[in-house]
Amino acid sequence: MIKMRGVTKIYDNGVVALHDVSVDVAKGELAFLTGPSGAGKSTLLKLITAEEPPTEGLVEIAGHDVGALRRREVPYLRRRIGVVFQDFRLLNERTVLENVMLPLTILGLAPAEQRRRALQVLTVVGLAQRKDARPMELSGGEQQRVAIARAIALDPAILLADEPTGNLDPDITWHIMKLFRLINARGTAVVIATHNYDVVKKMDARVIKIIRGELPEEAVA
Amino acid sequence: MKHLGFFAREALKNVGRGGILTAAAILAVTFAALIGGIFATAYVNLRTIYEELRSELxxxxxxxxxxxxxxxxxxxxxxxxxxxxxxxxxxxxxxxxxxxxxxxxxxxxxxxxxxxxxxxxxxxxxxxxxxxxxxxxxxxxxxxxxxxxxxxxxxAQEWLANLERAAKVVGVVGAAVGGVLGAAAILVVMSTIGLAVYARRDTIEVMKIVGATDGFVRAPFIGEGLIIGLLGGLVALAALYGGVEFLRTYHVEVHFLPASYWAGGLALAGLAGAIGSAAAVRRFLKV
Missing domain, CATH: 3.30.70.3040 (Alpha-Beta Plaits)
Incomplete structure (x- = not known):
């Protein structure tokens, strides 16, 4: 599902974020991307969503070379990838339901269908009853569940999470992780970037270690 | 087309939420349109006098x-x-x-x-x-x-020729002044909407992350600029109409602009707003 070969990313200011990275993530796999802050976790995720182009190497998503995509093709790639951020990135002037409906609106579904599917994913994350609330009225954990609902609204093939529990307390963190496992069980490949090793240990899933922009333990064919 | 309702709602919401920035942008368009409108009115009236005199020559x-x-x-x-x-x-x-x-x-x-x-x-x-x-x-x-x-x-050769020349000068000067003020209005709309866009850069980023095309992100902002331009144009027309009516109460025989002029002016004002807005949002699309 995700294939990276010899990927190097050097930012305009000369910082080498990734160096000669090769890694595969299979369809329906659950993987943790771990490493200290500044190791290159976020950069690796940004390469997958085409927010940043690789300086060198190949990034392939579901068989498509991301580096070769034209600018106007990028949105269609992103519709197949759900993304969850540490700071939730919800739109506070919209209700919970409207936030979750946003990707469905962009897709151009009929309003009734948008509503039906948004309510469906809100039920999956256990927040259907808060659909009319504004994000600011919710707790941190609830906001992250809304963000997850938005990320899976289009039933993506891949779900990326960048430090999704960084702002949450341990109980809530565990709840969110169970949610990711549930989503993964529905067939979505899930990649979670985190430096919370306690969570990683408990989850019993594949771990991709990233250290100073390199993946020393990854071996790919 | 399937997104038209969404774009219209978003544009209206944005205008409603814009507060002082939106008011400033509308005012800028009003000012430019009013100056252009005054010149157009002067031109049309001189032209009318000229035509009347010419027919009785x-x-x-x-x-x-x-x-x-x-x-x-x-x-x-x-x-x-x-x-x-x-x-x-x-x-x-x-x-x-x-x-x-x-x-x-x-x-x-x-x-x-x-x-x-x-x-x-x-x-x-x-x-x-x-x-x-x-x-x-x-x-x-x-x-x-x-x-x-x-x-x-x-x-009445000289007088008639002078009148025609005056109408031409008013027309040319009006078009030039209107053009300069129109460009200024576009810049003001650009910077005011630019500030509004800056305030909503997070929204743009989120939209792009969940798969919105540039066109999808841009459309509501263009709609917002269009509404600002049209509102500015309408206020200017109302002021101009009021001015003409005021002169008439003093028995000054002035004609208001013909429909083709004010409709064209209104369309230009809307276009200026839309262009200003499109230019402003462009900077924030590189996500």
Whole structure:
């Protein structure tokens, strides 16, 4: 599902974020991307969503070379990838339901269908009853569940999470992780970037270690 | 097309939420449109006066003082056959004297004190509408004065030419000033909407992350600019209409802009807003 070969990313200011990275993530796999802050976790995720182009190497998503995509093709790639951020990135002037409906609106579904599917994913994350609330009225954990609902609204093939529990307390963190496992069980490949090793240990899933922009333990064919 | 309702709702919401920035942008468009509108009104009114005068244009042809009735008849036949002349009305010396007294009754004694009527006989030539540009009138007059027995030919040439020139100057200056102010309005709309866009850069980023195309992100902002432009244009038109009505209460015969002018102006104002907005949002699309 995700294939990276010899990927190097050097930012305009000369910082080498990734160096000669090769890694595969299979369809329906659950993987943790771990490493200290500044190791290159976020950069690796940004390469997958085409927010940043690789300086060198190949990034392939579901068989498509991301580096070769034209600018106007990028949105269609992103519709197949759900993304969850540490700071939730919800739109506070919209209700919970409207936030979750946003990707469905962009897709151009009929309003009734948008509503039906948004309510469906809100039920999956256990927040259907808060659909009319504004994000600011919710707790941190609830906001992250809304963000997850938005990320899976289009039933993506891949779900990326960048430090999704960084702002949450341990109980809530565990709840969110169970949610990711549930989503993964529905067939979505899930990649979670985190430096919370306690969570990683408990989850019993594949771990991709990233250290100073390199993946020393990854071996790919 | 399937997103049109969403774009319209978003644009209206954004205008509603814009507060002082939106008000400033509307005001900028209003100011530019009002100045343009004042010039357009001046142009249209000068043009109307010019057209009215032109349609009533005639040339007074004075015959030599010693011309008798028979000679006058021959000259009249000749003048009536000239290209561009629709009618030649004879004004005898006696009729000229009567007209003079009619126009200046207080000078009646002056005329009576003279032993002989000093006014010459004349023809009043009415011109065909297709021969009424200043150049064509001048060409006809040239032929008229060449006719034997004609002393002079007089018409409102200079005045008419000046009026036409004034209308042209007002039109050109108006278009130039309107153009400069229009560009300024676009810049102001760009910077005010730019600030509004900056405040919503997170929204743009989220939209792009969940798969929105540039066009999808841009459309509501363009709609917002269009609404701002149209509102500014409408306020300017209302102010202009009010101004015209105000002048009319003082019996100044001013016409309001014809429909094609104000509709075109309104469309231009909307376009200026949309362009300003599109340019502003462009900077934030590189996610």
């Amino acid at each position: 005639y040339v007074d042809v004075y015959l030599a003082y010693e011309t008798d009735e028979a000679q006058a008849q021959v000259i009249g036949d000749h003048l009536g056959r000239l290209a561009g002349v629709s009618r030649a009305d004879y004004i005898s010396r006696e009729a000229a004297a009567e007209e003079f007294v009619g126009l200046f009754p207080e000078d009646k004694e002056l005329l009576e004190a003279l032993s002989e009527n000093p006014l010459p006989a004349s023809y009043r030539l009415y011109l065909r509408p297709e021969y009424d540009t200043p150049e064509e009138v001048a060409a006809i007059v040239e032929q008229v004065v060449a006719v034997e027995g004609v002393d002079d030919a007089v018409y």
